[in-house]
Amino acid sequence: MRKKVANAAAQLFRDEGYASVSMRRLAREVGCTPMTLYAYFASKADILSHLWEGIYDEVFAELSALTGSIDSPADRLTAVAAHYVRYWVGNPERYRLVFMTEGVSQAEVSSFLESCTAVGHYQLFFGLVRDVLGQPGEADLKPRTEALLCGLLGIAHSHVTISGYPWCAPEVLTRQIVSALMSPSDRKEP
Numbered sequence: 121m122r123k124k125v126a127n128a129a130a131q132l133f134r135d136e137g138y139a140s141v142s143m144r145r146l147a148r149e150v151g152c153t154p155m156t157l158y159a160y161f162a163s164k165a166d167i168l169s170h171l172w173e174g175i176y177d178e179v180f181a182e183l184s185a186l187t188g189s190i191d192s193p194a195d196r197l198t199a200v201a202a203h204y205v206r207y208w209v210g211n212p213e214r215y216r217l218v219f220m221t222e223g224v225s226q227a228e229v230s231s232f233l234e235s236c237t238a239v240g241h242y243q244l245f246f247g248l249v250r251d252v253l254g255q256p257g258e259a260d261l262k263p264r265t266e267a268l269l270c271g272l273l274g275i276a277h278s279h280v281t282i283s284g285y286p287w288c289a290p291e292v293l294t295r296q297i298v299s300a301l302m303s304p305s306d307r308k309e310p
Contacts, residue, residue: 121152121160122160122170124150125146125150125157125160125161125167126167126170126171126174128146128149128150129141129146129164129167129168129171130171130217132145132146132149133168133171133217133221134213134216134217137222137223138164138168138221138222138223138224139222140223141164142164143157143158143163143164146164146167165224165228165231165232168221168224168228168232169228169231169232169235169236171217172217172218172232172236172238173232173236173237173238175214175217175218176218176236176237176238176241177237177241179204179207179208180241180244182203182207183200183203183204183244184244186199186200186203187200187244187248193248193251193252194252194298194302196248196251197248197249197251197252197298197301198294198295198298200244200245200248201245201268201272201294201297201298202290202291202294202295204272205272205275205279205290205291205293205294206290206291208273208276208280209275209276209279209280209290212280215276215277215280216280219273219277220281242269245265245268245269246261246262246265249261249264249265249268249301252302253302264301267301268298268301271297272294272297275287275290275293275294275297276290
């Protein structure tokens with residue numbers, strides 16, 4: 121039943137928007153009473169969190185599978201980064217659900233981040249960047265890894281939301297970002 125509810129919710133959120141779907145509407149769609157629905161999910165935000173977590177689990181399972189087959193740290197980071205972008209570009213409805221759902225409050229996002237494994241999944245990237253940079257200090261690792269993630273999501277966002285523009289291939293852009301990450305950070309700022 122949880123899967124049936126989650127699938128119906130994903131479709132309704134996509135078609136009608138998260139903000140305009142009520143638990144009562146979702147219960148009607150699934151063919152149950154609202155009270156039955158609450159037996160499976162505490163709230164609409166709980167359903168959305170469940171959907172997000174499933175997506176994160178899927179993408180990071182794919183990324184983790186890549187890491188064991190590539191020896192070079194730089195090649196491993198490049199492959200994982202490229203697959204991460206490819207996943208979002210190849211699944212624009214999932215990208216929109218996770219990163220562009222309107223009507224989600226900051227409190228709901230914070231609750232999701234505190235209660236799920238999504239944040240922990242991103243440790244994969246911190247480990248890959250650490251391997252490439254040769255055990256940098258936290259003061260160097262955190263901004264570089266977060267800049268990488270922001271850049272990768274920027275590539276996905278551009279390809280998903282402005283698909284009519286002739287962007288360079290995601291792999292080309294990903295290589296540029298990873299290359300910049302690996303360049304020395306001791307350059308003088310202008």
